[in-house]
Amino acid sequence: MTVKLKVNGTVHEVDADPATPLLYVLREDLELNAAKYGCGLGQCGSCMVLVDGEATLSCVVPILALAEREITTLESLGTQDDPAPIQSAFIELQAAQCGYCIPGMMMSAQALLQRNAAPSDQEIRDALRTNLCRCGTHMRILAAIRRAGEMMSAQAPANRRAG
Amino acid sequence: MNIPTSRRGFLLGSGALMVSFSLGAEAQEGEVQAGTNAPQPTVTAIDSERLDSWIRIDENGDITVFTGKAELGQGIRTALTQVAAEELEVEPGEIELITADTGRTPNEGFTAGSMSMPNSGTSIRNAAAQMRRLLVEAAARTLAVAPESLTLQGKKIRSGGRSLSYGEVAAALNLEVPLAGDAVLKAPEALKVIGRDVPRVDIPGKVTGAPAYIQDMRLPGMLHARVVRPPGYGATLAEVDTSAIEAMPGVVRVLRDADFLAVITEREFQAVTAMRALARLARWNAGAELPDQADIQNVLRGLESEVGTVAEQGDANPSGDKVFEARFTRPYQMHGSIGPSCGIARLEPDGTLTVWSHTQGVYPDRAAIAEMLGLEPGRVRVIHVEGSGCYGHNGADDAAADAALIASRLPPGRPVRVQWMREQENAWEPFGPAMSITVRGAVRNGRISDFAFDLWSNIHTTRPGGAGALLAARQKSDPATPNVPRIQISPSGNGDRNANPLYAIPNKRILWHFIPEMPLRVSAMRALGAYANVFALESAMDELARLAEADPVAFRLGHLEDERARAVVQMAAERFGWETAKLGPGRGKGFAFARYKNLAAYLAVAVEVEVERETGRTRLVRAVAAIDSGQAVSPNGIRNQTEGGILQAASWTLYEAVTFDRRQITSVDWSSYPILRFASVPDSVDVHVIDRPGEPFLGTGEAAQGPVAGAIGNAVRDAIGLRLTDLPFTRQRVLAALAAG
Ligand code: FES
Ligand code: FES
Numbered sequence: 001m002t003v004k005l006k007v008n009g010t011v012h013e014v015d016a017d018p019a020t021p022l023l024y025v026l027r028e029d030l031e032l033n034a035a036k037y038g039c040g041l042g043q044c045g046s047c048m049v050l051v052d053g054e055a056t057l058s059c060v061v062p063i064l065a066l067a068e069r070e071i072t073t074l075e076s077l078g079t080q081d082d083p084a085p086i087q088s089a090f091i092e093l094q095a096a097q098c099g100y101c102i103p104g105m106m107m108s109a110q111a112l113l114q115r116n117a118a119p120s121d122q123e124i125r126d127a128l129r130t131n132l133c134r135c136g137t138h139m140r141i142l143a144a145i146r147r148a149g150e151m152m153s154a155q156a157p158a159n160r161r162a163g
Numbered sequence: 164m165n166i167p168t169s170r171r172g173f174l175l176g177s178g179a180l181m182v183s184f185s186l187g188a189e190a191q192e193g194e195v196q197a198g199t200n201a202p203q204p205t206v207t208a209i210d211s212e213r214l215d216s217w218i219r220i221d222e223n224g225d226i227t228v229f230t231g232k233a234e235l236g237q238g239i240r241t242a243l244t245q246v247a248a249e250e251l252e253v254e255p256g257e258i259e260l261i262t263a264d265t266g267r268t269p270n271e272g273f274t275a276g277s278m279s280m281p282n283s284g285t286s287i288r289n290a291a292a293q294m295r296r297l298l299v300e301a302a303a304r305t306l307a308v309a310p311e312s313l314t315l316q317g318k319k320i321r322s323g324g325r326s327l328s329y330g331e332v333a334a335a336l337n338l339e340v341p342l343a344g345d346a347v348l349k350a351p352e353a354l355k356v357i358g359r360d361v362p363r364v365d366i367p368g369k370v371t372g373a374p375a376y377i378q379d380m381r382l383p384g385m386l387h388a389r390v391v392r393p394p395g396y397g398a399t400l401a402e403v404d405t406s407a408i409e410a411m412p413g414v415v416r417v418l419r420d421a422d423f424l425a426v427i428t429e430r431e432f433q434a435v436t437a438m439r440a441l442a443r444l445a446r447w448n449a450g451a452e453l454p455d456q457a458d459i460q461n462v463l464r465g466l467e468s469e470v471g472t473v474a475e476q477g478d479a480n481p482s483g484d485k486v487f488e489a490r491f492t493r494p495y496q497m498h499g500s501i502g503p504s505c506g507i508a509r510l511e512p513d514g515t516l517t518v519w520s521h522t523q524g525v526y527p528d529r530a531a532i533a534e535m536l537g538l539e540p541g542r543v544r545v546i547h548v549e550g551s552g553c554y555g556h557n558g559a560d561d562a563a564a565d566a567a568l569i570a571s572r573l574p575p576g577r578p579v580r581v582q583w584m585r586e587q588e589n590a591w592e593p594f595g596p597a598m599s600i601t602v603r604g605a606v607r608n609g610r611i612s613d614f615a616f617d618l619w620s621n622i623h624t625t626r627p628g629g630a631g632a633l634l635a636a637r638q639k640s641d642p643a644t645p646n647v648p649r650i651q652i653s654p655s656g657n658g659d660r661n662a663n664p665l666y667a668i669p670n671k672r673i674l675w676h677f678i679p680e681m682p683l684r685v686s687a688m689r690a691l692g693a694y695a696n697v698f699a700l701e702s703a704m705d706e707l708a709r710l711a712e713a714d715p716v717a718f719r720l721g722h723l724e725d726e727r728a729r730a731v732v733q734m735a736a737e738r739f740g741w742e743t744a745k746l747g748p749g750r751g752k753g754f755a756f757a758r759y760k761n762l763a764a765y766l767a768v769a770v771e772v773e774v775e776r777e778t779g780r781t782r783l784v785r786a787v788a789a790i791d792s793g794q795a796v797s798p799n800g801i802r803n804q805t806e807g808g809i810l811q812a813a814s815w816t817l818y819e820a821v822t823f824d825r826r827q828i829t830s831v832d833w834s835s836y837p838i839l840r841f842a843s844v845p846d847s848v849d850v851h852v853i854d855r856p857g858e859p860f861l862g863t864g865e866a867a868q869g870p871v872a873g874a875i876g877n878a879v880r881d882a883i884g885l886r887l888t889d890l891p892f893t894r895q896r897v898l899a900a901l902a903a904g
Binding site: 036098 | 235236237238362363365366367368369370371372373374375376378379381412430431432433435436499500501502503549550551552554582584585799803804806807808809810811813814832833834838839840841842844845847848
């Protein structure tokens with residue numbers, strides 16, 4: 001069966017069982033690498049993407065539920081040559097050890113920072129509540145998200161939350 | 164000697180691992196059989212005593228460095244490149260580094276024990292220095308000038324206005340020469356790249372979605388497989404009707420070989436669906452019963468087969484009125500990689516096998532896989548591709564073996580990718596072993612007079628080696644059996660690692676009560692026995708300091724003679740504000756120190772914790788560590804790994820225990836095996852690196868594990884006045900201790 005999915009601004013016709021979780025389609029059909037398989041159970045955040053701007057665990061959402069929705073993966077934010085603020089910040093602060101969890105962390109953070117580029121430490125921790133890192137990179141991840149928020153505020157001061 | 168140094172195959176594209184589809188082109192010319200375009204496993208012996216096994220410079224001046232070690236997320240790709248760049252007088256970006264591949268790189272055993280910098284870093288540095296000397300001497304002859312008059316810059320060797328490129332000098336040289344061993348290294352004050360915070364080469368790719376891990380490899384014609392594992396250890400497959408599964412969409416075949424059961428499909432999620440259906444149909448005979456988890460520590464003590472003396476001095480007889488005695492325990496804990504293990508294998512047209520794996524040891528894994536399949540090792544090529552961080556021996560080798568066994572039954576040229584599920588990783592990885600320790604110490608005149616340390620442990624390292632270390636090899640027909648481990652007492656230690664205190668104690672006796680076989684599957688986990696041993700030892704030091712009515716830091720310094728040990732203790736205490744720190748109610752501070760393996764990195768850490776008496780919740784509030792891992796190649800890399808070690812060890816210490824019932828492992832996901840979450844991450848973690856220019860590389864990765872457990876235990880003692888001796892310090896344990904007072 002064919003399902004239409006809009007991923008990173010492009011509509012793809014995907015021939016897959018509609019019960020297939022989005023993660024498998026992103027990785028296998030669209031050859032996107034950033035969303036990772038970590039648990040398939042909605043418990044770790046490695047597979048995080050944005051659906052209509054909301055951080056969403058792609059391992060537990062079947063593609064059936066996603067027609068007409070805007071799906072965004074880390075790949076669309078920026079490139080190595082032209083990185084987005086969240087990517088620049090993770091590079092600048094060397095916020096990775098193995099890095100396997102990092103794309104998921106960045107997508108959770110991106111969803112937060114798009115709403116609020118100057119979140120409190122507590123708001124950042126809340127936004128990452130489903131994301132697990134086994135390497136213990138947490139301190140750098142928190143610092144990189146704060147830094148990305150600063151960069152985004154500097155780019156678009158109007159986005160800054162009043163007060 | 165014919166090892167390809169082609170840039171095709173595995174490409175380093177802006178730091179990320181690009182997996183090319185044209186692997187065939189980089190095969191060993193001359194070994195490729197007519198009509199195939201597949202890569203051929205090498206049959207060429209790679210001689211690690213020869214310079215060109217480590218470094219090559221081609222006529223274009225392209226520099227390739229080879230390491231038998233693997234990138235595990237610890238950043239060695241970057242650090243090893245720095246070391247080579249330093250001695251070759253080039254920028255790190257001008258070097259291509261080839262990592263662990265039995266077809267291309269030297270055999271450096273396992274990437275383990277924090278030995279990548281001491282082993283490979285040292286070898287590569289020496290080889291690069293020899294290469295520089297050869298280039299300079301040849302250029303001096305060509306230019307008819309003294310070697311000392313030449314300067315090296317931009318891959319050119321210059322004398323006044325004249326210059327020669329590395330490529331042209333190298334082209335005219337025979338570089339197939341033995342390693343010299345007497346290469347003169349650059350003086351510490353002349354170092355420009357070593358000691359510099361070079362950004363990690365892999366991070367830009369990883370944060371933009373470039374293919375970076377084995378899980379991201381997509382080979383042409385690749386099939387997917389999932390293995391159906393038994394419900395518990397030793398269970399055997401009684402019966403399974405596979406016909407319904409074979410009729411499912413996308414199923415290529417169901418493979419059963421004795422107790423090994425797998426499904427192979429065209430697409431990945433089809434494999435998941437078919438695996439679940441197949442698991443429901445399979446009927447298993449139960450295997451061995453597991454012990455009662457509640458009684459596991461007594462069970463372990465009962466499994467002792469012999470006692471080895473780790474260290475003995477004087478006549479240790481802790482007695483008198485100032486004696487501390489306690490029993491400390493550590494449960495089974497898991498590596499718990501965030502990305503479950505993955506293996507890819509392909510049978511080649513000539514009957515050889517190529518395996519891609521995130522194994523820690525490509526050569527030992529090759530030997531084990533070859534043994535499993537009855538092949539000559541030279542007919543198997545194992546190529547390391549990065550996986551999720553592993554922290555020791557996780558499911559990597561098993562997933563590689565699964566893929567190898569399945570590929571060996573498929574038509575040549577069809578690669579197969581086996582991805583373990585989360586519940587499989589949690590249930591089947593070899594766990595960090597449970598341990599039990601009894602410490603007795605006595606204080607006389609303000610100093611430790613007697614110290615007795617008895618530990619119950621197995622050998623923590625059960626890596627391949629033999630095929631018996633691989634799950635698939637034990638499940639298939641004609642199964643392999645695991646090697647029987649024997650007690651080995653070595654300077655760097657194993658289960659007994661760091662059991663012998665570095666402190667000056669006149670009478671001490673350290674005994675290893677050896678457990679030959681464990682009821683649960685176990686193997687090496689970051690720091691081996693040092694995690695539990697240092698926890699027990701540093702907890703005891705704290706209590707002995709109390710008996711001596713001494714400050715814990717001053718008490719440790721009073722027993723430490725090694726100046727470098729004293730330096731990390733003093734720095735951690737000072738940067739933490741040990742003497743002046745004002746702690747709020749419910750908070751406590753704790754300190755610990757160890758020199759990893761008693762011969763590697765020195766690390767001291769001071770922590771502050773908070774204990775909520777109502778809930779039992781214990782949180783690490785802040786940590787300040789000082790580390791001396793010898794000459795620091797990448798200080799920021801050392802800080803990054805040490806911060807990670809601190810947080811991971813905090814997670815082990817506060818939350819983690821593998822759970823099981825009488826039949827199977829029950830901690831099969833992240834709710835039944837909780838680990839550190841952002842809500843509990845400390846407010847701050849500071850790591851201070853003490854650089855030792857000119858001193859050997861001591862390695863970094865495991866130094867924090869034991870001290871962090873000790874420091875947290877000591878801080879909890881300070882906060883609530885109670886000594887916790889059983890890891891982990893869960894809420895229930897803390898509440899029970901508070902209730903018992
Ligand atoms: S893979 Fe989706 S939450 Fe873990
Ligand atoms: S960096 Fe390895 S799991 Fe987070």
